[in-house]
Amino acid sequence: MGSSSEYDLSLKILLIGDSGVGKSSLIRSFTSNYVENLPTTIGVDFEIKFLTVAGKKLKLTIWDTAGQERFRTLPGSYYRGAQGIILVYDVTRRESFTNLADIWAKEIELYSTSKDCIKVLVGNKVDKDANRMVTTDEGIAVAQQLGCLFFECSAKTRVNVDKCFEELALKILEVPSLSEVGSSNKDTLATIVPEKQTYNTTPNVGCCG
Template identity: 70%
Template sequence: MGSSSGSGSAYGYSFKILLIGDSGVGKSSLLVSFISNQTEDLAPTIGVDFKIKHLTVGGKKLKLTIWDTAGQERFRTLTTSYYRGAQGIILVYDVTRRETFTNLADVWAKEVGLYSTNQDCIKMLVGNKVDKENERAVTREEGIAFAQKCGSLFLECSAKTRANVEKCFEELALKILEVPSLMEEGSSVVKRNSLKQKQESHASPGGGCCL
């Protein structure tokens, strides 16, 4: 029978999504909230962590591999391999901390421009922690304006109350599915056919060690 109901046939598309932004804006909380319905306070991520989520969007079965990074400067060495081949990038800021918003423009958006290997990659700006409305330091209008300037989608959400958390990943996935080049890249059928060539090319010296 060849393969049983293995993961190979369980989904039609596999996409790599990145979460970037300053440390402490709630990237890991967003991810945990999306993956597991939990919203407990998490210890800071050290280096890189990724989680996999299967979901059906627009009638298509997707496997999202969502990469979460520590926002701290000392992990800057992982940038190129981290950004390579990503179909979606979520730029997260904390609506109660203005510097996390300005850093998106000053640091993170520039980094995406430098390291993203995918010209068509979909970006989404996410203002987290809207449950702290009375502490808000960045208006929704400012967020929308910056998103338009960057050509990215925009949402405000709360990892704590889970408001808009699923919508954030689902809207991003829907948008990726609208781009033919990204869809083709993520197609598991295409992936299986090219895996053999990939493995051969990976054997070359200096080809990324881990992951």
């Protein structure tokens, strides 16, 4: 386990959305390597990534949540202290898009402990553009409605994956209340979240398009 002196801030990022939209794949694509046909997440899991943004060394603890109906009501503890929340839908599954406003955004209102929390709307699986059921303009409109940043990504090809997480981290750093929490988390988060795996930051490879 690395010491707190190795990074400046510790950030908690939460991914939410329907089952099968590719939350786990996005995380794996960002922290290590994309894996085809990952098993469905049961409950919650997390990955850790060290990242340098705007001259700050960050420790991102990225929480992956199950999207199945029986897990849909996540305990408030998953949301507690999250400085960033990524709402994920599958551009080829319209229901996963409409559920964001109907279900997941309402969960954030109920459980998020920070009104300053940065939210990102992500349309995943743009590598399957021929099967697209949600247009880019529709995604932008809902992102504006929900007060989110917006990216269309592909966990498989890594299009915009790094950019999504880096822009989220950058926005968190711009909000004093969130970065202050990130600084204080350095000493406390290790007792809340056991270290699992760490990955060194690698240069962007074909991520931005």
